[in-house]
Amino acid sequence: MQDATLPLSGLSPVSGKAVVARFDGGSLSSDAGVLVLREIEARLGVAARLAACIEDRRHPALVVHSLSDLIRFRLMMIAAGYEDGNDATQLRADPAFKMAQGTSPSGRDLASQPTLSRLENAVDLRALLGMGEAMVALYCASVRQVPKRIVLDIDDTFDAVHGGQQLRLFNAHHDGYGFQPIVVFDGEGRFVTAVLRPAKRPKGVEIRAHLRRLVRMIRSHWPRTRILIRADSHYCSPFVLDWCRANGIDFILGLAPTTPLRAHVGTLEASTRARFEAAPGGGKLRRFKECVDGAASWSRGERIIARVEAGEQGTDTRFIVTNLSGSKARTLSQDVYCRRGAAENHILEDPSACRPHILHPGHRQPVPPLPARGRLLADVAAAHRHAEALELAGGPVRHLAPAPDQDRRPHRRAEDPAADPPAKRLPGAGHPTPRSRQDPAPPHLSDGA
Numbered sequence: 001m002q003d004a005t006l007p008l009s010g011l012s013p014v015s016g017k018a019v020v021a022r023f024d025g026g027s028l029s030s031d032a033g034v035l036v037l038r039e040i041e042a043r044l045g046v047a048a049r050l051a052a053c054i055e056d057r058r059h060p061a062l063v064v065h066s067l068s069d070l071i072r073f074r075l076m077m078i079a080a081g082y083e084d085g086n087d088a089t090q091l092r093a094d095p096a097f098k099m100a101q102g103t104s105p106s107g108r109d110l111a112s113q114p115t116l117s118r119l120e121n122a123v124d125l126r127a128l129l130g131m132g133e134a135m136v137a138l139y140c141a142s143v144r145q146v147p148k149r150i151v152l153d154i155d156d157t158f159d160a161v162h163g164g165q166q167l168r169l170f171n172a173h174h175d176g177y178g179f180q181p182i183v184v185f186d187g188e189g190r191f192v193t194a195v196l197r198p199a200k201r202p203k204g205v206e207i208r209a210h211l212r213r214l215v216r217m218i219r220s221h222w223p224r225t226r227i228l229i230r231a232d233s234h235y236c237s238p239f240v241l242d243w244c245r246a247n248g249i250d251f252i253l254g255l256a257p258t259t260p261l262r263a264h265v266g267t268l269e270a271s272t273r274a275r276f277e278a279a280p281g282g283g284k285l286r287r288f289k290e291c292v293d294g295a296a297s298w299s300r301g302e303r304i305i306a307r308v309e310a311g312e313q314g315t316d317t318r319f320i321v322t323n324l325s326g327s328k329a330r331t332l333s334q335d336v337y338c339r340r341g342a343a344e345n346h347i348l349e350d351p352s353a354c355r356p357h358i359l360h361p362g363h364r365q366p367v368p369p370l371p372a373r374g375r376l377l378a379d380v381a382a383a384h385r386h387a388e389a390l391e392l393a394g395g396p397v398r399h400l401a402p403a404p405d406q407d408r409r410p411h412r413r414a415e416d417p418a419a420d421p422p423a424k425r426l427p428g429a430g431h432p433t434p435r436s437r438q439d440p441a442p443p444h445l446s447d448g449a
Contacts, residue, residue, distance in 0.1 A: 027105050029096035034076045038100040047072035049138060053130030054123060065111045069101060070119045073110050076100050084162075085120070088113040128196075133217050135193040140221040142190065149226040151187030152214070153340045154207075154235060156180050158199060169199040182210060187230075187339070204237025211240065215249060226250065228324075230340045236321060238297045245323065252337050255304060255319035262317075264291050265306045269315050276310035284311040288329040305329045 008021040041047060051067035065073075076097060077087060091097050092112060095105035103110070123131075160178040161168050168177045180199040184192040195210055202210075215227060229235075229244060233254035244251045255261070268289050276285045286309045294301040302321045309316045320337050327336075 027095045029094050031080050031091075031094060031096045034080055034096055034100040037076060037079050041072060041075065044138060046138065047075060049134040050131050053134055054119075054127045057122065064108075065115060067119070070111050070116060073097065073101060074116055074119070085113050085116050088116050129213070132193050132195065132213070135191075136214065136217040137221065139186070139190060139192045140218065146222050147225055149228065150218075150222075151228045151230055152192065153185045153187065154182065154211075154229065154231040155340075156182045156197075156202065159196075167198045171199040174199075182207075184214065187228075201234055204239035207235055207237060208239045208243045211243065211249075215247065228252065230337065232340075238295070238299065241302065241321075242299055250322075250324055252320060252322040252324060252332065254337075255321045257317065257319055258295070260293065261304065261306070261319055264293070264304075265289055265308055265317055268306070268308050269310075269317060272308045272310045273315050280312070284309055286310075288333060290329040305333055307333045 008023075011019040011021060013019060047068045050071050054067055056063075056067050073088070073092075074085075077083070077085075077091060082088075082091060088111065092110040097110060098105050098107060101110055158171055158174040158176075158178055158180055160174070160176050165179075168179065170177050171180065178199050179196055180201075181197055182195045182202065184194065186192055193214065197206075211229065218225070218227065228250040229240075230252050231254070233256045236253040236255055240253075241251070243249075268287060272285055272287050276282075286307060288305060288307055290303060290305045292301045293304050302323065303325070305320050305322065307318045307320075309318075318333075320333060322332060322337075324332060324336070
């Protein structure tokens with residue numbers, strides 16, 4: 001008879017001390033952080049909100065896992081770094097994930113990968129629109145007091161895929177296949193909503209339709225709140241400009257440079273460069289100019305602001321267009337439009353939106369090595385069915401390098417059907433970790449007249 005709890009004998013002593021190895025650690029998990037996420041999700045009710053938007057076509061008598069349980073499990077997986085649905089094959093037996101679902105570690109396993117796949121394929125267009133509205137309602141409920149004015153930062157990002165998903169496209173800039181969802185944050189950095197779409201630049205008609213639904217949802221909660229749309233140049237479309245003016249929406253958008261626009265700032269660029277060359281030690285020099293102009297496709301002329309910056313690397317000119325009035329050009333450019341960079345930083349915090357060999361244009365330094373992972377080690381000491389309490393012991397764990405079958409990038413991980421479930425072993429660091437990007441401190445800027 002073999003007893004797995006007996007100590008392993010025959011180990012040589014180290015520094016005069018005996019070495020004892022035992023195998024009575026119980027069920028282990030390296031993802032105890034999902035227990036904290038469980039409390040947050042229970043307070044927000046994200047899974048229940050999204051599940052209410054999906055029609056459950058399953059036979060009620062045969063349902064084992066409710067839609068809210070499936071969505072909650074999938075949310076926990078993604079939040080813990082397991083964005084691949086195949087990971088559910090092993091995580092469904094993980095004690096920490098079971099506890100996050102309100103199930104005992106010795107209880108029934110969670111949903112399998114095929115069940116989660118059927119859930120994702122059951123979502124139609126009406127359900128997607130409903131879930132988008134549910135996320136906007138969650139955002140509005142997170143604000144204690146109805147604001148007088150909000151800023152909506154709209155941008156898109158690349159979401160790489162590693163299979164044959166529908167609507168996936170190849171994006172040359174990101175050198176891979178994936179989607180290009182539109183993501184919306186407010187000016188304070190709170191997530192508002194997102195729209196999953198193919199990996200191509202959105203056109204004006206699509207952007208207008210997205211803004212129409214978004215503004216209608218927000219105004220159903222806050223009918224008197226002023227809304228400012230802030231985005232980069234490829235969101236500056238005549239459809240967007242006309243719709244914003246017709247619906248009382250403020251906007252400040254980037255504007256791609258053209259030959260007519262360059263003609264407005266040719267003299268300013270030359271004089272700014274001359275001033276910088278006369279006093280190069282004073283740092284970069286910025287000057288501003290505004291005019292009323294517009295493209296031939298626009299229905300009217302708009303207020304256009306040019307920012308000319310001269311430095312050691314030459315002259316750089318950027319344009320924005322806005323319907324805001326009453327503020328100086330410098331204020332609108334530096335204090336209003338440039339703050340949209342915070343939304344880009346929120347997107348860059350998502351590891352699935354970054355490729356390790358491609359840097360964001362704002363970064364000029366090599367990618368730093370990934371720091372050692374620190375995970376919360378959960379020792380489920382009392383894992384039997386009639387346990388009175390579940391004890392958790394936390395501590396940082398330094399994992400070794402991932403095994404070959406745990407590598408997720410750049411190809412899909414090979415699945416080992418004979419591998420032990422996570423309840424019997426500690427998974428390695430083969431999961432994506434948000435990469436910290438250290439931006440260099442901005443150089444001193446001196447304002448020109």
